[in-house]
Amino acid sequence: MTDSLPEGLLLAFYGDDFTGSTDAMEVTAMAGLRTVLFTAPPSEEDLARFADCRVIGIAGTARARSPEWMAAQLPPIFDRLAALGPRILQYKVCSTFDSAPHTGSIGKATELGAAAVPPGWIPSIVGAPQLGRFQAFGSLFATASGRQYRIDRHPTMARHPVTPMTEADLRLHLARQADVPIGGIDLAEQASGDLSARIADAQSAGQVTFLDVACAVSQRAAGAMVWETSGETVFCPSSSGLQYALVAHWRASGLLPSDPPPLPRHAPVDRLLVLSGSCSPVTAEQIATAEDAGFALLRMDVLKAADPARAGAEVARIQDEMSKAFADNRRGVLVYAARTVDDPAYAALQTWVRSAGMPMATAQAGIGAALGQIALRAVPRFALDRVVIAGGDTSGRVLETLPVLALEVAHPLAPGAPICQCHATDPDFDGLQVVLKGGQLGPPDVFCQAMVPKAPCD
Structure with missing residues (x-):
């Protein structure tokens, strides 16, 4: 080739x-x-x-x-x-x-x-x-x-x-x-x-x-x-x-074929975890679409997640809520920090960082790290095969938390947001599939598609 x-x-x-x-x-x-x-x-x-x-x-x-x-x-x-x-x-x-x-x-x-x-x-x-x-x-x-x-x-x-x-x-x-x-x-x-x-x-x-x-x-x-x-x-x-x-x-120039062998479509998964730190309206629409499709939505308390003294308790609370959602046969669970910059949670975070004398970037890093801890615990606890992460900075914080050495593209999903396979020495994470979705990318039903290919969300 x-x-x-x-x-x-x-x-x-x-x-x-x-x-x-x-x-x-x-x-x-x-x-x-x-x-x-x-x-x-x-x-x-x-x-x-x-x-x-x-x-x-x-x-x-x-x-x-x-x-x-x-x-x-x-x-x-x-x-x-x-x-x-x-x-x-x-x-x-x-x-x-x-x-x-x-x-x-x-x-x-x-x-x-x-x-x-x-x-x-x-x-x-x-x-x-x-x-x-x-x-x-x-x-x-x-x-x-x-x-x-x-x-x-x-x-x-x-x-x-x-x-x-x-x-x-x-x-x-x-x-x-x-x-x-x-x-x-x-x-x-x-x-x-x-x-x-x-x-x-x-x-x-x-x-x-x-x-x-x-x-x-x-x-x-x-x-x-x-x-x-x-x-x-x-x-x-x-x-x-x-x-x-x-x-x-x-x-x-003829150096590559115009039609290389296509990558295979992905298989459905029984459970899907979505973690979102994005404030993009595109992601907000995707969250709403997933909610309409039956995903359990868990709002993270961003003030607690951004506070090192309270982040651990907030991660534990989310884990318990996630366990209940999966036990209720909710196939998809979506944990999110805020919907857009107009979300009251974002305004509350701005007020809190000013009063705490903390840079906004530090608070956002704390939220990303908390989402990473959720993924680190959830993958082995719920035997997850696939995780979706929305938000560029969030994706980095989460992947830095996980014991993953490298990624390769396994399946197409949406332009700019493929399904990737993890290479890791930890057997719980070796072979794990992840989607790292930028805030501006993906169709409204991208989270639904990540769980079941070509599944309508309405």
Whole structure:
């Protein structure tokens, strides 16, 4: 299948959150390239176990971290991945590019990642039409409820509780976070013909160059620009738009088959646990749909979960409620922190953190850790075969709690949210299937579909 592609590692990436990492893994895995996602930097033994993989990723939590944390943690990871000799080294970012100078700085990560590879241009692909993400003339647009919004007017991302997007032009947005040359190759330039001189200028300047992607044609063009100009390892701070663009170029060039063998559909499970820390309206609709379908909904007390002195008792309460729900033959149990940022629980949390003098990020980390403890106890207690986690930061906190070494895509579910199989030394978690769903992704019945494929929820 990959005889025409160069031997060895094609792409290595560090994902700034777990849901985005599985999103990126899904694209190349569905294209027929074996892809593994580690939950922590792998050892030599770990790498040897997955030596035949053409794409390797490490899922992380940088999206919720400070620049100081990044400066301490990311260079060894980038150096480790670069030493594997991939054609492309990626810092995988969210397709909404939400970030800020103080939290999840894509600019800081870009400066650190570029230092791990030979000097050259730094192409960035963010648009991914498959996910409802479009970039035109440097500005990012995202779909919500069937409509396209400029990202700084998006009903969710413009109001993100930690990193609201207040600028749609990604060049201006990144310039607030990094002191590097920044430019772009827009749709008009792509249509004008030979771009070799333009790319050469970007390479000599070490420029971060945003490549517009708004359709299938521009997606293939962006993939070609990155792949055909990457003689040495090139660093790309990009969303899974990079993976989509590369696969589109490889297929158009005959390097990959257009129709690889499809992954099998998943089997139904008798019990499903869903854990949600997302405040997205998309997830809120999915929660409501699951409730209508008969899922037992358990609201977490976020004030207790965020308080280290009370979190243990709240986890125990949720476990008891979950046990009752399963005993009542409720096949699906959904534990959630809040529905949207307009949920009274979110307002109460804001008031509490102010009175406690606690940063909101610390409180959110505590909630994620509590959800992780729920999963850690529930999987063996209820013999769960599949767990769904909603929310990018939440997914990272939960997976960090579980004894899981690596993930591979096992089944398709929804674009950007596949069903993954866990590799672990603990027999309770080895083979466990997990879905890490970003807040903006998935159809209304995605939780129902995760339990029973193609099952209607009404």
